[in-house]
Amino acid sequence: MNDNYVGKPAFSLSLLHPKYWGVWFGFGLLALIVNILPYFILLKLGRSLGKLGNLIGKKRVSIARRNLELAFPNKTDVEIEAFVDENLKNTGMALMETGITWFWPTWRFKRILVDKDTEVLKRLKKENRGILFCGVHALNLEVTARALAVLGMAGYGAYRPHSNPAYEFIQYRGRTRNNNKLIYRTDMKKMVRVLKKGELFFYLPDQDYGHHRSVFVPFFAVEETCTTTGTSILAYTSKSAIVPGSGFRNSNGKYEIIANEDIEPNYPKKDPEAAAAYMNKYVEKIILRAPEQWLWLHKRYKSLPDETKTNSRYL
Structure with missing residues (x-):
């Protein structure tokens, strides 16, 4: 694969300027922690950090709560609060999962993976078929991306470089482990x-990216949810397979990689609205495998069909 889709940031002495010391120290400490502590301790530590969310991230907590109320209107207040609490614990664990993904050696990383069902991916790779792997913004997203590469299915991911050059230097290397590659998210x-x-x-078609290249279709209980048409554009122009997949953490603390169907034959890629609604059903199916591990802190329902109206969903 070509290494030049996103230029690998080169090291320079300017990255050692004191203004970047905080970044180096933070990631250095994270790398040290994840490499010296056993995984079961990292799991407890990460989830414990997430408990601080109610204290230091009240706005995000309220967003998660409101998203869940909108998506699952039949849940009681008690159920919603329990869901939010578990989601926050998994959010804390996401920090450890980033460190694990970026800094663990491959032999150790393999130990926490379960190749539960990826036969479809393996078959398509053997056929040299392009694969549009449609994942979701799971809190352990970094793990899933590297897991595919470790399991022999390295690929490309959409990427937005970080504005801090020291952070970008570390982030790029973390996200290109095991031969993964990056493409600018707008290209x-x-x-x-x-x-x-x-x-x-x-590819991740599960967030609200605004009105550009989007339609409004059902997503869980919200009938008009801003949904990207990027999936249908990519599928139609590339003639690729379309494989929804996930990598959620199970009750044993291991990450189950599932990508068990090619939905391209029945995917209405010539009709952007029908295609978006069709994909949302699969996105819902993926999220429901472990809903407490999805990014509910994001304002999934922030855009309305009429941009001139105030969004009362988050008031």
């Missing part, structure tokens, strides 16, 4: 190009 031509070459492209 759809290169996304289509790698799919046509028979590569895997990791």
